[in-house]
Amino acid sequence: MFLESIPERIDILDAHKRIEPYIHRTPLLHSLNLNEIFGTRLLFKCENFQKAGAFKSRGACNAVWSLDDEDLEYGVGTHSSGNHAQALARAAALRKSKAYVVMPRNAPSVKVAAVRSYGAEITFCEPMLSSREQTLHQVLDETGATEVHPYNNYTIIAGQATCAMEALQDSPGADIILAPVGGGGLLSGTALAAHYFSPTTKVIGCEPSGADDAYRSFREGKIQPSLTPKTIADGLLTSLGNRTFPIIREYVNDIVTVNEASIVKAMRLIWERMKLVVEPSAAVPLAAILEEKVNTKGKNVIIILSGGNIDLDKIPWIPKTT
């Protein structure tokens, strides 16, 4: 079953062993050219190369392989329009179980197709959170499936922590590690990994100012909801959860926000100089460096490129034809 308290060091090591056969150990890449531009040493952890195109496969695999056969008999379920849905669908399929995914009616058809390609059963709902949650509960009731929340789940957090753990193994003694923050699964996992495996490394969460609930929560010391989030970084629209926030509050050094133009500029820089396709959410940490919200001069900095799932018909710097 799932972890019932904040992951310990051993839980992250266990998670890594558990998921290793099903995920990529993604490379840490760099660009001398970007280092020159920013006067720093940037190492990019390429989760855009991860299975199903995002770090979410780590948590999803850890969750699915933490369940025993009886738990899995009735499958797993979640609501998500994004990378977690794909990752969970893939993990369930690999374990010959079933995934039930509740997606909003307006989810991009490319994402619906991706989830379906892994054999998940999709139930559509209205796009509001209330409808998503209600529909999911109905699906879970009807099917008996086990809920796998995208981030507010310690087993998911332990899985996401393996990403920073690998990066810190490959680049010991990094000064700073930057991760985007949406619901906080990746950021809380990153903070735990740094705490256990590289305690001198500072952890900074990077968030679009159009969805700055984590920034506000961090400053006010209690969870602030994400009311009308609006950002191109579509992986970062969610609010923190009661399992991610306490970890972030304790182990994250700072949260900074960036504007939309910087996200697009940073994304383009990564495409152009690193030759990597990343989604807007993945570009948020570099945007923070662009905006000088984080002082990285002369430092060794790890940036988690969270994913590469983007609709290639919609490149944000290319004007839409009408």
Next chain:
Amino acid sequence: MFLESIPERIDILDAHKRIEPYIHRTPLLHSLNLNEIFGTRLLFKCENFQKAGAFKSRGACNAVWSLDDEDLEYGVGTHSSGNHAQALARAAALRKSKAYVVMPRNAPSVKVAAVRSYGAEITFCEPMLSSREQTLHQVLDETGATEVHPYNNYTIIAGQATCAMEALQDSPGADIILAPVGGGGLLSGTALAAHYFSPTTKVIGCEPSGADDAYRSFREGKIQPSLTPKTIADGLLTSLGNRTFPIIREYVNDIVTVNEASIVKAMRLIWERMKLVVEPSAAVPLAAILEEKVNTKGKNVIIILSGGNIDLDKIPWIPKTT
């Protein structure tokens, strides 16, 4: 000085040793998803990650580091609107020499800026080949610079051969290696590398049908000029040379052509599934598999992703705004 005959095995090994400090040993990446689509095992040699964004850095570094200080006193020169110009400019700058690059007046400003960023001196000319050659000779006369032809030069060919050599070291016994063909520097080098280091590996050149001079030359047994080439694969517009063609004729197993729609489709597949930014020329080999011009079913296939330098404002599958 430059090699005066077809590179031997030792010349390629020497080239590799010579350029190793200045180039990346690029990874061979794969995608299970693409393997499933095509029923084959594809390994992509990522020269889009190469210094200056393309395999051209191999030949250019081999050429520049094959010259002695006296040769280099007056610099090196070439005409090119593309990746060779950037690669040569970079190599010359690293050896504290000077690069003179003749570029057509209509060269994209992004390419002019890239060449200039490495400190090369640019002379503009009319876009016809005759003007490019004439202007280059004038520049070479005035400066005393040594000409470094983009492909019709054995030292360049030996440098480009290191790419396939590395790939064949990393994936011994590959059944097929596919490379795009323009002037034939990469393809002739690839064929020599296979001949010396993996003689059972078949070498196939892949060319846009809109610039099919290598295909016609290969079939007719003598060099056919590239008269009015028209293709999105802007790295493949040139004709074969009298040094590349004999190698291709002897050591390449076949040359196949592909249409423009397949190139765009293949390029998009590489962006979408591999999360790699590659230029259209680099997608030509996968286009050949898409069109079933090469039988790769069940085989181990190496594809050389020749480069990643593309104007990100012009994505070929996105309609232009007017």
